[in-house]
Amino acid sequence: MCALEVYQFNCRTDNFGVLIHDPEIGITASIDAPDEGAINQALADKGWTLSHVLLTHHHYDHVEANEALKQKWGAIIVGNEADSERLPGLDIAVQCGNYFDFGLHKCQFIDTPGHTIGHVALHFAGQNLLFTGDTLFALGCGRMFEGSPEQMWTSLSTLAGLPDETVVYCGHEYTLANAAFALTIDPENAGLVERAAHIKALRAEKLATLPTSIGLEKATNPFLRVSDEKIRQLLNMENASDVDVFAEIRRRKDTF
Numbered sequence: 541m542c543a544l545e546v547y548q549f550n551c552r553t554d555n556f557g558v559l560i561h562d563p564e565i566g567i568t569a570s571i572d573a574p575d576e577g578a579i580n581q582a583l584a585d586k587g588w589t590l591s592h593v594l595l596t597h598h599h600y601d602h603v604e605a606n607e608a609l610k611q612k613w614g615a616i617i618v619g620n621e622a623d624s625e626r627l628p629g630l631d632i633a634v635q636c637g638n639y640f641d642f643g644l645h646k647c648q649f650i651d652t653p654g655h656t657i658g659h660v661a662l663h664f665a666g667q668n669l670l671f672t673g674d675t676l677f678a679l680g681c682g683r684m685f686e687g688s689p690e691q692m693w694t695s696l697s698t699l700a701g702l703p704d705e706t707v708v709y710c711g712h713e714y715t716l717a718n719a720a721f722a723l724t725i726d727p728e729n730a731g732l733v734e735r736a737a738h739i740k741a742l743r744a745e746k747l748a749t750l751p752t753s754i755g756l757e758k759a760t761n762p763f764l765r766v767s768d769e770k771i772r773q774l775l776n777m778e779n780a781s782d783v784d785v786f787a788e789i790r791r792r793k794d795t796f
């Protein structure tokens with residue numbers, strides 16, 4: 541089995557579009573459907589034909605092009621069964637924990653409620669590839685529009701439990717603002733300080749800060765570091781539960 545090719549591009553204001561391509565079989569999936577024009581342009585740039593759309597969640601900036609891509613390419617729309625009523629044009633509903641076969645590649649739908657209740661992360665374990673939508677960002681995590689801190693913390697913990705070398709693609713380019721906030725929570729983390737400088741340099745050149753990896757996020761993302769002693773000291777929460785520390789960091793980010 542050959543490796544999947546991944547092509548990331550910018551669209552809308554700060555969304556990422558991502559195409560994954562199996563060169564052996566010649567199939568291509570769009571991770572979410574944020575922007576019809578940008579996705580069609582990306583397909584043209586690569587000379588690929590769209591066969592699938594794999595959805596992380598129902599927000600309009602992730603599903604808006606579903607129907608258009610279906611009409612133009614006959615693309616098959618695949619999403620979380622539990623959220624099927626909110627996913628436009630859904631063709632194949634996958635239960636959380638189950639797999640969708642993208643050609644010969646197995647894609648597990650991991651239940652990651654919090655940003656929305658029906659949010660899933662898409663994991664290609666055989667390729668060490670993870671698409672986290674708006675659950676985990678580089679140096680951040682999504683806002684909790686529908687879920688509780690307990691749900692979001694459980695979702696992030698599940699993702700943090702994947703192998704360190706897992707390559708992570710996210711729904712948005714929020715990393716520069718996330719880095720500024722992360723430094724207020726974890727200012728003495730040398731790895732974070734170094735990464736924040738690197739991100740600043742990348743963004744000055746308008747370059748993407750994604751993909752990231754689970755290992756890098758565990759080392760520098762404050763939302764995955766709630767058990768760190770220095771972070772707990774800074775928050776005055778030495779003896780609090782992990783979920784309470786997480787909720788406090790999320791609360792501070794909401795008003796940052």
Ligand SMILES: [Zn+2]
Binds near residue numbers: 597599655674
């Ligand atoms: Zn969203």
